[in-house]
Amino acid sequence: MPPESVAGAPFWAATRQQRLVLPWCAACDEPHWYPRGFCPRCLGSDIDWRPSEGRAVVHAVSVQPRAAHPALADRAPYAVALVDLDDGVRMMLAVAADDPWAVRVGDPVGLGWEPLADGRHLPVAVHTD
Ligand SMILES: [Zn+2]
Numbered sequence: 428m429p430p431e432s433v434a435g436a437p438f439w440a441a442t443r444q445q446r447l448v449l450p451w452c453a454a455c456d457e458p459h460w461y462p463r464g465f466c467p468r469c470l471g472s473d474i475d476w477r478p479s480e481g482r483a484v485v486h487a488v489s490v491q492p493r494a495a496h497p498a499l500a501d502r503a504p505y506a507v508a509l510v511d512l513d514d515g516v517r518m519m520l521a522v523a524a525d526d527p528w529a530v531r532v533g534d535p536v537g538l539g540w541e542p543l544a545d546g547r548h549l550p551v552a553v554h555t556d
Contacts, residue, residue, distance in 0.1 A: 428543060435462035437476045442548040445540040448476040449514055460516035481538025483510035486517060488530045506530045510552050524554035
């Protein structure tokens with residue numbers, strides 16, 4: 428279960444409705460990722476949370492032929508990617524793909540959700556071959 432930070436609370440709350448929200452700095456009007464209590468560009472502390480469509484492009488991808496954790500053993504092989512969202516932030520996400528080896532840099536990905544036991548959801552990049 429991913430831990431829930433104070434700065435990330437609005438993100439996790441939105442995942443309960445399978446909505447992606449990103450932190451935007453009210454002072455410089457730029458998004459950032461990951462959530463923190465200040466803007467990494469101007470150090471402003473007035474953070475707005477705005478919805479994202481979750482459209483993204485693969486920046487980098489790695490296929491894990493063996494699970495990194497025993498809990499993921501039945502998933503291997505699986506792809507993990509750095510994706511660039513249209514909104515202007517880069518996130519690391521697991522990739523839902525029929526063939527993880529077919530995921531390429533530059534491929535478009537959509538947004539999907541994986542349920543967690545406590546009602547939150549984990550965003551995943553959905554790759555269509
Ligand atoms: Zn700022």
